[in-house]
Amino acid sequence: MQQTRRHILEILKEHKEATIDEIVEALSDRIGKITAVTVRHHLEILRGDGLVAAPTVRRRSAPGRPQYVYSLTERAADMFPNNYQGLATGLLAQLKSQLPPVQVNQILEGVADSMANQAIIPEGPIDVRLEHVVTFLNKSGYAATWQEIDGGHVLSITNCPYEQVSCSNPELCRMDEKLIANLVGARPRRISWRQEDDETCSYLFQNGQHPAQTG
Numbered sequence: 586m587q588q589t590r591r592h593i594l595e596i597l598k599e600h601k602e603a604t605i606d607e608i609v610e611a612l613s614d615r616i617g618k619i620t621a622v623t624v625r626h627h628l629e630i631l632r633g634d635g636l637v638a639a640p641t642v643r644r645r646s647a648p649g650r651p652q653y654v655y656s657l658t659e660r661a662a663d664m665f666p667n668n669y670q671g672l673a674t675g676l677l678a679q680l681k682s683q684l685p686p687v688q689v690n691q692i693l694e695g696v697a698d699s700m701a702n703q704a705i706i707p708e709g710p711i712d713v714r715l716e717h718v719v720t721f722l723n724k725s726g727y728a729a730t731w732q733e734i735d736g737g738h739v740l741s742i743t744n745c746p747y748e749q750v751s752c753s754n755p756e757l758c759r760m761d762e763k764l765i766a767n768l769v770g771a772r773p774r775r776i777s778w779r780q781e782d783d784e785t786c787s788y789l790f791q792n793g794q795h796p797a798q799t800g
Contacts (some may be wrong), residue, residue, distance in 0.1 A: 602654040638663040673750045693760040701767035701786050711738055718768045737791040
């Protein structure tokens with residue numbers, strides 16, 4: 586990322602919100618003199634990238650012209666260091682050390698149910714549902730596609746958003762299978778698995794399955 590825009594993100598991260606003038610002042614301390622016009626240009630690019638939200642009016646304690654402030658979007662969190670992997674690995678390790686496997690799986694299935702409840706999958710033929718399922722999965726960090734084959738439909742995933750955690754926690758793969766079953770409305774049969782060095786995690790939905798088979 587261009588360095589000035591990186592500095593703007595860091596300033597907004599530090600201050601939570603800032604006006605153009607406040608950003609100009611903070612940037613000048615870092616990189617030298619810069620104009621408000623230039624800052625506005627960079628902010629518009631960052632807004633176009635989905636990293637900075639549209640400006641909002643800051644309440645003033647005294648009469649005067651309204652002040653517009655800028656802040657980061659949720660998407661901007663990905664631009665800063667995090668340790669989600671370490672946290673997830675630690676939480677799973679504690680769950681598995683303190684609970685029997687059946688309870689760990691019940692908790693993860695509950696996570697899958699919660700994720701599925703966030704999706705809006707219309708009723709209809711499986712190909713219509715799969716289109717919406719793939720869109721939802723891709724927005725959630727998976728790289729998913731589907732295709733029709735003789736005897737059914739195959740949903741394939743080439744990226745797992747928590748792959749480094751699932752390598753040592755295959756329970757997460759079962760959670761994914763539960764999530765996919767909930768989304769599609771039918772229980773699939775896994776026919777390939779990246780954990781076993783296959784290129785994809787693929788799930789087969791055979792023709793004639795009924796939504797009640799998600800179980």
